[in-house]
Amino acid sequence: MAKILVIYHSQGGNTKSAAKFVAQGAQAAGSRVELREAEKAKSKDLLECDGVAFGSPDYFNYIAGGLKDFFDRTFYPTQEKVAGKPYVAFITHGGGGKAKGSIELLCRIFKFKKIAETLLIKQRPDSAAIIQLKELGKKLAEKSTEKNHE
Ligand SMILES: Cc1cc2nc3c(=O)[nH]c(=O)nc-3n(C[C@H](O)[C@H](O)[C@H](O)COP(=O)(O)O)c2cc1C
Numbered sequence: 001m002a003k004i005l006v007i008y009h010s011q012g013g014n015t016k017s018a019a020k021f022v023a024q025g026a027q028a029a030g031s032r033v034e035l036r037e038a039e040k041a042k043s044k045d046l047l048e049c050d051g052v053a054f055g056s057p058d059y060f061n062y063i064a065g066g067l068k069d070f071f072d073r074t075f076y077p078t079q080e081k082v083a084g085k086p087y088v089a090f091i092t093h094g095g096g097g098k099a100k101g102s103i104e105l106l107c108r109i110f111k112f113k114k115i116a117e118t119l120l121i122k123q124r125p126d127s128a129a130i131i132q133l134k135e136l137g138k139k140l141a142e143k144s145t146e147k148n149h150e
Pocket of ligand 1: 012058059092124
């Protein structure tokens with residue numbers, strides 16, 4: 001059974017809501033899921049999961065500071081140990097969504113393996129977005145069971 005980490009930052013609740021749907025999708029596909037606020041997550045969480053989903057609001061065309069801080073704290077302790085680990089990402093935004101570029105850049109630097117297009121969700125997920133978010137979680141779960149990062 002794959003272990004999926006869903007890690008997010010959320011100030012107003014939109015990204016938290018999106019993260020819960022990604023987690024539900026992964027769970028429904030048979031994975032064990034840890035849903036973590038970025039501020040509380042540690043390197044160990046990243047090392048121990050089989051696949052990871054990152055969620056962030058778009059703040060000033062960049063990812064939220066809380067999630068950036070997670071990447072900052074975990075880079076050296078996980079360097080070269082997470083290469084090839086499957087990842088997906090989702091951004092909630094107010095009409096822009098340029099933070100997609102920054103999250104994908106960081107994931108490339110960590111050498112995670114992108115297994116689906118990053119989702120852009122406007123504000124709180126609506127019924128169409130909920131389907132996409134659950135599908136994203138399912139895809140991550142399916143790819144992560146293959147343990148293709150080893
Ligand atoms: C400080 C701040 C900066 C923001 N900057 C942008 C932005 O550059 N582009 C954009 O599309 N939305 C921007 N927004 C809107 C948020 O991305 C959007 O409301 C998001 O869904 C908030 O997520 P949250 O409820 O999880 O905090 C900004 C919001 C805040 C509070």
